[in-house]
Amino acid sequence: xxxxxxxxxxxxxxxxxxxxxxxxxxxxxxxxxxxxxxxxxxxxxxxxxxxxxxxxxxxxxxxxxxxxxxxxxxxxxxxxxxxxxxxxxxxxxxxxxxxxxxxxxxxxxxxxxxxxxxxxxxxxxxxxxxxxxxxxxxxxxxxxxxxxxxxxxxxxxxxxxxxxxxxxxxxxxxxxxxxxxxxxxxxxxxxxxxxxxxxxxxxxxxxxxxxxxxxxxxxxxxxxxxxxxxxxxxxxxxxxxxxxxxxxxxxxxxxxxxxxxxxxxxxxxxxxxxxxxxxxxxxxxxxxxxxxxxxxxxxxxxxxxxxxxxxxxxxxxxxxxxxxxxxxxxxxxxxxxxxxxxxxxxxxxxxxxxxxxxxxxxxxxxxxxxxxxxxxxxxxxxxxxxxxxxxxxxxxxxxxxxxxxxxxxxxxxxxxxxxxxxxxxxxxxxxxxxxxxxxxxxxxxxxxxxxxxxxxxxxxxxxxxxxxxxxxxxxxxxxxxxxxxxxxxxxxxxxxxxxxxxxxxxxxxxx
Amino acid sequence: xxxxxxxxxxxxxxxxxxxxxxxxxxxxxxxxxxxxxxxxxxxxxxxxxxxxxxxxxxxxxxxxxxxxxxxxxxxxxxxxxxxxxxxxxxxxxxxxxxxxxxxxxxxxxxxxxxxxxxxxxxxxxxxxxxxxxxxxxxxxxxxxxxxxxxxxxxxxxxxxxxxxxxxxx
Numbered sequence: 293x294x295x296x297x298x299x300x301x302x303x304x305x306x307x308x309x310x311x312x313x314x315x316x317x318x319x320x321x322x323x324x325x326x327x328x329x330x331x332x333x334x335x336x337x338x339x340x341x342x343x344x345x346x347x348x349x350x351x352x353x354x355x356x357x358x359x360x361x362x363x364x365x366x367x368x369x370x371x372x373x374x375x376x377x378x379x380x381x382x383x384x385x386x387x388x389x390x391x392x393x394x395x396x397x398x399x400x401x402x403x404x405x406x407x408x409x410x411x412x413x414x415x416x417x418x419x420x421x422x423x424x425x426x427x428x429x430x431x432x433x434x435x436x437x438x439x440x441x442x443x444x445x446x447x448x449x450x451x452x453x454x455x456x457x458x459x460x461x462x463x464x465x466x467x468x469x470x471x472x473x474x475x476x477x478x479x480x481x482x483x484x485x486x487x488x489x490x491x492x493x494x495x496x497x498x499x500x501x502x503x504x505x506x507x508x509x510x511x512x513x514x515x516x517x518x519x520x521x522x523x524x525x526x527x528x529x530x531x532x533x534x535x536x537x538x539x540x541x542x543x544x545x546x547x548x549x550x551x552x553x554x555x556x557x558x559x560x561x562x563x564x565x566x567x568x569x570x571x572x573x574x575x576x577x578x579x580x581x582x583x584x585x586x587x588x589x590x591x592x593x594x595x596x597x598x599x600x601x602x603x604x605x606x607x608x609x610x611x612x613x614x615x616x617x618x619x620x621x622x623x624x625x626x627x628x629x630x631x632x633x634x635x636x637x638x639x640x641x642x643x644x645x646x647x648x649x650x651x652x653x654x655x656x657x658x659x660x661x662x663x664x665x666x667x668x669x670x671x672x673x674x675x676x677x678x679x680x681x682x683x684x685x686x687x688x689x690x691x692x693x694x695x696x697x698x699x700x701x702x703x704x705x706x707x708x709x710x711x712x713x714x715x716x717x718x719x720x721x722x723x724x725x726x727x728x729x730x731x732x733x734x735x736x737x738x739x740x741x742x743x744x745x746x747x748x749x750x751x752x753x754x755x756x757x758x759x760x761x762x763x764x765x766x767x768x769x770x771x772x773x774x775x776x777x778x779x780x781x782x783x784x785x786x787x788x789x790x791x792x793x794x795x796x797x798x799x800x801x802x803x
Numbered sequence: 804x805x806x807x808x809x810x811x812x813x814x815x816x817x818x819x820x821x822x823x824x825x826x827x828x829x830x831x832x833x834x835x836x837x838x839x840x841x842x843x844x845x846x847x848x849x850x851x852x853x854x855x856x857x858x859x860x861x862x863x864x865x866x867x868x869x870x871x872x873x874x875x876x877x878x879x880x881x882x883x884x885x886x887x888x889x890x891x892x893x894x895x896x897x898x899x900x901x902x903x904x905x906x907x908x909x910x911x912x913x914x915x916x917x918x919x920x921x922x923x924x925x926x927x928x929x930x931x932x933x934x935x936x937x938x939x940x941x942x943x944x945x946x947x948x949x950x951x952x953x954x955x956x957x958x959x960x961x962x963x964x965x966x967x968x969x970x971x972x
Contacts, residue, residue: 759877
């Protein structure tokens with residue numbers, strides 16, 4: 293087993309990996325950018341080294357600096373987390389060259405899965421079902437029209453190097469195709485430096501369901517159940533659950549077997565995820581493979597009882613999987629909320645800044661993976677994920693109940709968060725019925741009020757709350773006379789020391 | 804102690820008059836002429852526990868550069884507290900709609916571009932500057948119709964919350 297691991301990441305996932313290392317008796321090395329000196333992952337590590345200024349391109353994406361720290365600290369392995377360098381085959385290669393074990397798949401598997409067209413080609417050979425279309429980039433608009441005719445409109449144009457919805461166009465009729473292809477190509481060129489675009493049949497209101505796999509370096513590959521990830525916004529997942537409300541044991545078995553086939557066809561090792569699109573008839577199609585640990589891995593951990601990060605580390609250290617497929621059971625239900633620093637009253641714009649108050653939930657059926665603390669200044673330079681709140685229980689209803697209660701306990705001040713969005717989703721009838729697809733969240737946000745914050749209803753209850761607010765304002769002022777509440781926001785805040793003279797004088801004057 | 808509290812739960816501001824007096828270890832609160840016995844404790848900063856006639860409330864406080872919010876359950880109230888005898892409060896209360904209004908950065912970020920020039924006329928809600936944070940661009944809008952008297956924001960510069968960006972009069 294490794295004695296020391298470097299974690300080439302930040303935020304909640306760096307803390308998650310640090311914790312696994314601590315549990316396994318492995319020393320940890322953190323790296324940080326200038327704005328992350330006081331970050332939780334630095335505070336919790338055994339060793340920590342600065343790697344550059346705030347922009348990721350000058351710090352968390354610097355392969356040379358990270359490997360230099362690995363060498364200097366004597367780390368034997370590197371866990372890349374997700375994002376940043378986690379799916380960068382060049383980084384995996386550089387690690388191998390430097391004699392440091394990369395905790396993840398081989399560069400070969402990453403390259404194979406990195407391009408959507410080469411992945412499709414490989415999967416076609418392995419007999420994996422995928423959405424009808426081409427496995428190569430289109431050579432001309434004529435070819436595009438021909439293929440579209442044979443698979444039927446609507447069709448989707450997609451960038452081979454794509455991700456995040458860039459270089460993607462939905463085409464309904466033949467006459468739109470030519471201009472859509474041109475704009476998709478130029479967008480793909482701009483975004484990824486590669487204009488290759490292929491064509492796929494468009495699936496109406498699809499679900500996004502993915503399957504977790506785990507493969508050791510001795511040829512054993514297992515699947516660990518699916519995650520329903522249809523609740524998305526701007527192609528970004530917001531809420532995930534396991535199991536999916538529409539997957540039954542038979543479908544799970546078939547999806548799992550396909551996922552294992554995909555992984556084996558790519559000679560895959562370590563943890564990976566196979567993403568599927570699922571149509572309304574519950575047919576599933578291979579979409580792509582994510583060659584890393586996913587943000588939403590906790591819902592799989594809570595429904596299988598396995599610790600995926602422990603297993604990743606063991607696999608990387610050359611151990612065999614300690615169980616077989618038949619030992620894997622799915623039990624209960626887990627739902628994850630991604631707590632983002634976003635402003636629900638301002639179209640979910642990012643809201644970085646200092647967390648002035650943080651009251652975190654706990655108790656039965658709740659797990660929280662967080663990367664923040666009260667007083668921490670959430671930097672503006674990285675993605676806005678603060679923490680993941682996961683509710684789990686014996687069934688979906690139980691998980692929802694735990695989550696609703698925990699979200700009520702959760703309070704963050706100083707920055708805005710999307711906590712109210714989850715309260716809204718959990719109360720929504722379609723969500724409760726498990727009626728989800730990738731357009732679900734946009735529909736929910738279009739309907740009803742745009743704001744996530746509740747407006748006090750003009751009811752008895754609303755009037756009572758208003759009275760309580762007024763009494764509370766007065767009591768805050770009476771109990772802490774030096775606070776801004778009593779001084780029209782002019783005094784220095786909680787850090788200021790109340791003057792007894794001033795206080796006494798004031799209360800005397802008001803007698 | 805006497806306070807004037809302006810509370811806005813989203814349906815418009817309402818002014819309440821409160822008198823608070825300590826009697827032994829309890830508080831007596833007269834709210835719009837009604838007398839309420841209150842047991843109040845601050846168990847930690849920005850959290851207030853109230854017991855009123857056996858009912859328990861936990862109120863959370865959020866202070867931003869300019870505003871004060873109190874949360875009762877999941878309902879947020881904008882709150883302003885005035886000491887009716889303070890001259891300063893009365894001065895502050897006058898002329899909110901007329902006169903110059905400051906436009907401040909609501910979040911840390913970088914100025915991407917300026918959308919208007921000094922001395923130009925703007926409508927209420929018109930974009931003044933664009934601030935980028937976490938790779939998202941956010942238009943900062945004018946709070947009122949008027950003339951842009953001054954622009955302090957500089958394209959490319961980093962800003963902190965509360966930093967003055969422009970003044971509209």
